[in-house]
Amino acid sequence: MDRTGRRVRDVVGTPSLPQQRGDGRTGPILTGDTVEDRPVVGFACTARTLPTARDDQLVLGGEEEAGHPPLRSTDPADQPSLTRTGPHPCEQLEPDRIHRPDDIRPGLAGRFQELLHGPRSLPFTAPLIERLAASGHHSWLSGGAPRDVVTGAGPGGVHDLDLTGTAPAGAFTEAARAVLDLDGLSAEHVQRFNPATLTCAILDPVARTHGPTLDYRGLGLLREATRFPATGSDLLQDSRQRDLTVNTLLYDPLRDLVVDPLGQALDDLGDEPRQGPLRLVPALASTDPLARAEVLLRGLKFLLRWHRRPGEPDDEPLRAWARALPADLLDRIDARGPDTWHHLAALWEQCVPDPTAPAVAEAVQRLGTVASRLHARLLTEAA
Template sequence: MAQPVARTVRAAGHELWLAGGAVRELLSGHSREAVRDLDLTGTAPAGRFAELTRQALEEDGETYELWPKVSPDTLVCSVYGPRLSTPLLEYRGLGLNGFGFPTTGTDIAADSQNRDFTVNSILYDFERHLVIDPSERGLTDLAVSGRALVPVSRSTDPVVRAELVLRAVKFMARWEADGPVDTRELCSWTAEFPADLVGELRDRGDQAWGELRDFHHECLGDVPADRQRALASDLGPCVTHLLETLLETRRTALP
């Protein structure tokens, strides 16, 4: 499916790259079956990408039943198959920081600052077979035994910090079969967290806390609580306290 879409997008004068976990897993030597998510990024706005995707799918006899849909809240274009609730692929235009709402229309270097970890910021041009490493260290961190989880940027925003460490615990749980994950630089960052990170998060209001609770379930809902605690303990007492609070909130919310 990605190939006809890529050809149509490029014919319209835009660039398109494979991004995120798919690139990470393929470069790590895993098979295509190990790829869980198909994420794309490029220079086309989400609406234009949706138009071009419809055009490509209508011209392709095998994928004509697939349909793209753009979220106005996230500016992400998701392509769904018949009777599927999970998208087959998601596209997000090159992103830009500094706004209180999703913004696209930047370049590869600026977009990489929106990524969580360096190993997830690598892009792959599957038409030209070209690997792009905007952080200039993603490939190096990927080659480390067990992989290195290095934040792309050291945000001081409590919500960003919380979401990033939840994603870190998710990846640690997912990758532990390949060996211990190198978290040294991640731990040097979490050591800077305030002792009352949970208090700062609650000060953001019930909606922000509720969204973080949902994000925790999305990231770690299938990871046993004891395993979450053990992995969080590797990232320091502040992260441990955050996980304990979220787990307790989830436990008391269950009927």
């Protein structure tokens, strides 16, 4: 049943998929496929600057603990032993986790369409999604945009777009460059690549730091899945490496569907936008100490952002998770070296703009001892 009480199969139906399952599928290699009789774990990148598809590297089972990515093409034509055993992401989820926007709230489909095609939209976003689809890659809006649109924000309230999908970094960057060059209004947009996270950004050419941006990263893997940055093509794995369940919501622009991979995001956002109970529930399945510290900081950000929302947010799940963290979490982070603390300090500045405000101290205290120690350490790092 969906949130309106109707059978989802009757509402959503069975939208056509861009590829077929199993050995009948064509197109890009996906996680869960096998190459050289080993499962495909994910996709790494060997570029330090803007990558091309040649820089994308296939990671197979048994290579997760290597100190650097392998050198293995992601092009199916270069992998004669490829067996299509991995399902397409669109086939992974049960029907009750897939919703037509207007069945969640009347008019929601129009808001999503305006976000992609309206006067304030980034003009290259829709053509880029279509170009990726033409090469067999699927894309979803992720992060704040689907969360905020579902809870009542208009397209004007969404300043940046996050996109995720099955394309590795190099394949995405090549597609983006082709689309930007074809669009006379967008050719001057600047592309950036972060090799530490495999995030690809398209920035406004005039206001590079404050203008609208589009950020892309392939579907995520748990941080401990590989010792080097890598992405995947599994919707559930992607959700389990995100911070809160409310941030696992995705929008599928090709099929005009809201996707809730864990089956929790819509419920935790509340039944009535910006009026009903909102639950702060960690989605993270990782035991990596850095990933846990990042969730603490992002949880603090949303706790501060939403504490004035009518009907105080239910932060008990977040508090219980935070108080169960190992007491030596900071010691484990120390073992990573000073660069790890520089990374956390930068994230802390984004999440907590006024760290000495009384509301911050109260929120940190609510999250327990480990959160208090982390906050105190970051205050020291910033001094």
